[in-house]
Amino acid sequence: MSRDLDALCAKPHPIPQLITRPAAAPIFPATVFACDSPEQASLLLAGETAGFVYSRDGHPNALMLAQRCGEMHGAEQAIVTGSGMAALSLALLALLEQGDHVVASRQLYGRSIALFCGEAQRLGIKTSLVDTCDLQKTADAITDRTRLLVTETIANPMLRVADIAGLAELAAQHQARFLVDNTFASPAVCQPLAWGADLVMESITKIMNGHSDVMLGLLCGRTAAWQRVPMVHTTWGLFASPLDCWLAARGLSTLGLRAARAGENAATVATMLSRQKSLLETSYPGLPEHPDHEVAQRQFCGGFGNVVSFTLPGGRPAAQRFIAAAADQIPFCPSLGELFTTLSHPASTSHRGLSAAERSTLGIEEGTIRLSVGCEPVAGILQALEDAVGSAVA
Numbered sequence: 001m002s003r004d005l006d007a008l009c010a011k012p013h014p015i016p017q018l019i020t021r022p023a024a025a026p027i028f029p030a031t032v033f034a035c036d037s038p039e040q041a042s043l044l045l046a047g048e049t050a051g052f053v054y055s056r057d058g059h060p061n062a063l064m065l066a067q068r069c070g071e072m073h074g075a076e077q078a079i080v081t082g083s084g085m086a087a088l089s090l091a092l093l094a095l096l097e098q099g100d101h102v103v104a105s106r107q108l109y110g111r112s113i114a115l116f117c118g119e120a121q122r123l124g125i126k127t128s129l130v131d132t133c134d135l136q137k138t139a140d141a142i143t144d145r146t147r148l149l150v151t152e153t154i155a156n157p158m159l160r161v162a163d164i165a166g167l168a169e170l171a172a173q174h175q176a177r178f179l180v181d182n183t184f185a186s187p188a189v190c191q192p193l194a195w196g197a198d199l200v201m202e203s204i205t206k207i208m209n210g211h212s213d214v215m216l217g218l219l220c221g222r223t224a225a226w227q228r229v230p231m232v233h234t235t236w237g238l239f240a241s242p243l244d245c246w247l248a249a250r251g252l253s254t255l256g257l258r259a260a261r262a263g264e265n266a267a268t269v270a271t272m273l274s275r276q277k278s279l280l281e282t283s284y285p286g287l288p289e290h291p292d293h294e295v296a297q298r299q300f301c302g303g304f305g306n307v308v309s310f311t312l313p314g315g316r317p318a319a320q321r322f323i324a325a326a327a328d329q330i331p332f333c334p335s336l337g338e339l340f341t342t343l344s345h346p347a348s349t350s351h352r353g354l355s356a357a358e359r360s361t362l363g364i365e366e367g368t369i370r371l372s373v374g375c376e377p378v379a380g381i382l383q384a385l386e387d388a389v390g391s392a393v394a
């Protein structure tokens, strides 16, 4: 008997009924889910029944990841997006309208500044950049049109730490929403909602996933600030792929272990670098001499993060010598939160859009190097750094 292969090939695959629970979460790559009836489809699409119809609106892997991230932050709501920048765009589009005003940290990630000062401006939204570590200057920048205050928990690359509770109070006094980019900290180090933030965004691409193989973002927070988020998420198409969500959920299972190990390594590295007489400056919020050490001690719940910055004397030539000498052990990868130690050169990457004078006011020189310390045995990292500093400043 010949089988009708064409008909068989085109049939939906039967999904086995499981009587045991798999130890790993399944991946649901389906873009669409079959509905029982028009009534069911209509209720699902309206969000009146929980479930899935079309994966741009939501799918099981995004839901699983968002729920886990939300729990880590103690959030009432959470959603994942295709990148960290998509999460920030989501917040901007959901919270702001033409004529609104934003007060944002001058030390935000470069693309975030471009989003608020360039793209948002095109939509008629004005942004004032301030030093959010200075509460008075931040208060002075708020106007009666200010609807949003934005800062990072730990700012790149000098690792300044914002007083989240103080900023939350300020935002509340002016009926503005307060959004914190918690990428450099992750919930393992700081949970800004507990300090009064309305919304938290993170680049899951970094330490949340931690394996350099996924690009995703998170937005989570209070229901009161959430009204337009689901509609903007699906209508602007800020979708996160099921495979990426699955990988990130797997990465997230070891966030606590990785953040603790990388944080301990970073503290050891920062202490070693701060004792190197040949360096101009070492920045790490865990060092007692860091300007925001006390705020960090109060606000952080697990170490001081895994990023350390330092400045070599001798400008860019010294930085180039350092990068070349370290390359075999510590690759120049302009990102952070990888499993292994990486380095970046802010003057030529994240802050290349600023003038030398603007960089200098932020403490960034041509000789500034930013390390994202990883989970390898710390002795090897220390040795590689000592050798590379020796080659750079010899």
Ligand SMILES: Cc1ncc(COP(=O)(O)O)c(C=O)c1O
Binding pocket: 083, 084, 085, 086, 109, 112, 152, 156, 181, 183, 184, 202, 203, 204, 205, 206, 215, 216, 217, 335
């Ligand atoms: C602090 C911070 N926020 C947001 C982003 C954007 O995240 P993504 O690259 O996932 O879009 C980055 C990326 O480097 C970042 O460092």
